[in-house]
Amino acid sequence: MEPSLDVVGVGNSIVDVIAMVDEDFVKQHQLAKGSMTLISQERATALYAKMPPALEISGGSAANTVAGVASFGGTAAYLGKVRNDQLGEVYVHDLRTAGVGFDVPPAAQGPPTGRSLIQVTPDAERTMNTFLGMSMHLAPADIDADLVASAAITYCEGYLWDIALAKAAIRYAMQVAADAGRMVSLTLSDAYCVDRHRHEWLELISDKVDLLFANETEICALFETEDFDAAVQQGSAITKILALTRSAHGSVVVSGADRVEVPAVPVAQLVDATGAGDLYAAGFLFGLANGADLRRCAQLGSIAAAEIISHVGARPQTRLSSLLDRTAAKSIG
Amino acid sequence: MEPSLDVVGVGNSIVDVIAMVDEDFVKQHQLAKGSMTLISQERATALYAKMPPALEISGGSAANTVAGVASFGGTAAYLGKVRNDQLGEVYVHDLRTAGVGFDVPPAAQGPPTGRSLIQVTPDAERTMNTFLGMSMHLAPADIDADLVASAAITYCEGYLWDIALAKAAIRYAMQVAADAGRMVSLTLSDAYCVDRHRHEWLELISDKVDLLFANETEICALFETEDFDAAVQQGSAITKILALTRSAHGSVVVSGADRVEVPAVPVAQLVDATGAGDLYAAGFLFGLANGADLRRCAQLGSIAAAEIISHVGARPQTRLSSLLDRTAAKSIG
Numbered sequence: 032m033e034p035s036l037d038v039v040g041v042g043n044s045i046v047d048v049i050a051m052v053d054e055d056f057v058k059q060h061q062l063a064k065g066s067m068t069l070i071s072q073e074r075a076t077a078l079y080a081k082m083p084p085a086l087e088i089s090g091g092s093a094a095n096t097v098a099g100v101a102s103f104g105g106t107a108a109y110l111g112k113v114r115n116d117q118l119g120e121v122y123v124h125d126l127r128t129a130g131v132g133f134d135v136p137p138a139a140q141g142p143p144t145g146r147s148l149i150q151v152t153p154d155a156e157r158t159m160n161t162f163l164g165m166s167m168h169l170a171p172a173d174i175d176a177d178l179v180a181s182a183a184i185t186y187c188e189g190y191l192w193d194i195a196l197a198k199a200a201i202r203y204a205m206q207v208a209a210d211a212g213r214m215v216s217l218t219l220s221d222a223y224c225v226d227r228h229r230h231e232w233l234e235l236i237s238d239k240v241d242l243l244f245a246n247e248t249e250i251c252a253l254f255e256t257e258d259f260d261a262a263v264q265q266g267s268a269i270t271k272i273l274a275l276t277r278s279a280h281g282s283v284v285v286s287g288a289d290r291v292e293v294p295a296v297p298v299a300q301l302v303d304a305t306g307a308g309d310l311y312a313a314g315f316l317f318g319l320a321n322g323a324d325l326r327r328c329a330q331l332g333s334i335a336a337a338e339i340i341s342h343v344g345a346r347p348q349t350r351l352s353s354l355l356d357r358t359a360a361k362s363i364g
Numbered sequence: 365m366e367p368s369l370d371v372v373g374v375g376n377s378i379v380d381v382i383a384m385v386d387e388d389f390v391k392q393h394q395l396a397k398g399s400m401t402l403i404s405q406e407r408a409t410a411l412y413a414k415m416p417p418a419l420e421i422s423g424g425s426a427a428n429t430v431a432g433v434a435s436f437g438g439t440a441a442y443l444g445k446v447r448n449d450q451l452g453e454v455y456v457h458d459l460r461t462a463g464v465g466f467d468v469p470p471a472a473q474g475p476p477t478g479r480s481l482i483q484v485t486p487d488a489e490r491t492m493n494t495f496l497g498m499s500m501h502l503a504p505a506d507i508d509a510d511l512v513a514s515a516a517i518t519y520c521e522g523y524l525w526d527i528a529l530a531k532a533a534i535r536y537a538m539q540v541a542a543d544a545g546r547m548v549s550l551t552l553s554d555a556y557c558v559d560r561h562r563h564e565w566l567e568l569i570s571d572k573v574d575l576l577f578a579n580e581t582e583i584c585a586l587f588e589t590e591d592f593d594a595a596v597q598q599g600s601a602i603t604k605i606l607a608l609t610r611s612a613h614g615s616v617v618v619s620g621a622d623r624v625e626v627p628a629v630p631v632a633q634l635v636d637a638t639g640a641g642d643l644y645a646a647g648f649l650f651g652l653a654n655g656a657d658l659r660r661c662a663q664l665g666s667i668a669a670a671e672i673i674s675h676v677g678a679r680p681q682t683r684l685s686s687l688l689d690r691t692a693a694k695s696i697g
Binding site: 048051079080081082083084085086087088089098116117118121124125126128129143344346348 | 415422451457459476
């Protein structure tokens with residue numbers, strides 16, 4: 032049966048709490064610059080009290096990606112968990128009104144909706160300290176098998192792997208997708224995350240993943256090498272399509288003997304790197320689900336990433352479909 | 365006794381929920397473009413469900429103003445009411461970390477923290493639909509008389525006048541300030557708000573207000589005239605200082621026989637007009653509390669307004685003190 036959905040995302044449901052800080056703030060609070068660090072609710076409260084005035088905007092890696100797919104005009108749904116609190120309401124609103132199907136019911140009890148305290152430094156780098164909250168309770172029972180089976184691509188974020196229950200949910204989603212003959216995609220999410228799960232992930236990628244996203248640091252971490260080309264070679268040996276982002280240097284996509292390099296789309300002003308990888312994946316997945324070739328997929332990724340880094344927050348502020356020239360857009364489908 | 369604080373603000377405590385919409389959205393939902401409309405919790409829920417993905421950022425007119433005063437390096441405190449919910453936590457955090465004293469305890473029961481659903485159209489105009497929530501419960505008992513008596517200027521927002529209890533709180537704060545020999549300031553807030561309270565306000569301004577802020581539409585509404593000069597004349601007859609903003613045309617300040625006109629500070633890109641009046645007041649009040657002359661006060665207002673309209677949200681994203689050249693900054697104090 033033809034898929035009725037382009038992409039279903041599985042991820043942590045996180046409201047981003049974003050503040051502009053100076054480099055001293057990151058040093059003073061001993062934050063792991065550029066990375067995602069998991070923190071307890073107590074630590075979140077303490078760190079928040081030190082952060083300057085902030086703004087709140089829905090985030091979560093895979094959720095940002097499916098919001099991006101919808102913004103391109105693709106069809107997308109999301110599986111993740113929030114509490115029935117104010118941040119949860121905001122979260123559900125922001126995904127649904129972005130055009131993403133999101134029907135996992137908010138939990139009536141348990142920890143609050145997760146949030147990530149994001150410090151953006153003047154170099155536009157983002158440092159994330161995440162209290163997962165209700166996200167941790169995403170369970171296999173929350174995975175709608177019919178929904179997963181209806182999507183051309185099931186896209187899972189590596190961040191989920193930190194939690195045993197969520198890990199089981201991903202494994203289940205991947206199995207359902209594979210059984211339905213659909214494509215399975217994973218993003219490595221974060222180099223520290225890779226360090227925590229290297230061996231399990233190498234096995235998972237070999238066995239289950241058709242399309243792997245990573246940035247330079249993450250793929251090198253996976254293979255414990257500093258040699259990017261070596262990492263590319265090893266990576267492409269264990270998955271059908273490997274899509275690697277290199278910040279300002281664009282991306283490299285390898286599939287079997289094919290290798291494509293696509294430049295980044297230049298931005299007038301780099302404001303906040305949050306979501307760059309998520310939106311690259313959005314463009315890529317939208318293209319792939321709609322029959323584009325790998326070069327075009329990577330170009331769509333670059334277009335979406337450029338939009339997201341030119342403003343604060345990891346959800347598109349411009350309809351991504353409006354950034355495509357008409358001829359090119361037609362050639363996708 | 366010398367005041368130990370520059371400004372204390374009294375206002376509605378509102379989290380802004382901001383979305384970019386097209387003109388059609390405003391028409392379709394019959395919103396009063398450019399104005400503030402009070403809505404019920406039910407209407408807020410229904411309208412929110414129709415709004416595109418949004419971002420949340422602390423707002424509230426007088427709170428924006430005192431955050432601006434603090435950002436200039438002035439000393440400021442705030443009196444307003446939130447619930448002990450997630451939006452309330454965000455609200456308290458954003459004011460305190462902006463350097464504003466805010467010690468009214470969040471309520472443990474009652475309606476949730478107030479929010480304003482703000483639609484920003486491509487012309488950068490903002491249309492506000494506000495569910496006041498816990499804001500409505502600001503009571504005379506919440507007014508810390510010692511705090512008010514310690515401030516050079518007590519600044520009240522006209523929006524509060526819609527609620528009988530809050531009105532009593534303002535009246536009390538104004539009385540305390542007057543008794544302590546301090547200055548009392550009011551902003552008219554909104555032309556519809558003026559229509560609702562014209563007669564009471566004319567009396568209040570004559571009796572109690574030393575410094576009145578308004579924009580062109582509001583001052584004309586107060587005197588039921590379309591002739592701005594006539595409104596200026598009538599306004600200056602009933603208050604010591606009248607500070608009137610005219611959007612791109614800058615501001616006019618009248619005090620007795622003195623009349624000062626100050627141009628607006630040009631902005632590279634007008635993004636979101638939310639908070640323009642609030643931040644003009646911030647600059648003006650900071651200047652006045654620190655001994656600046658009226659022209660300089662108005663210039664400081666223009667500087668702060670220009671910063672706020674060049675980005676989304678009504679709280680400064682740049683330290684306003686950094687926008688002052690050093691010689692000028694010195695001349696303030």
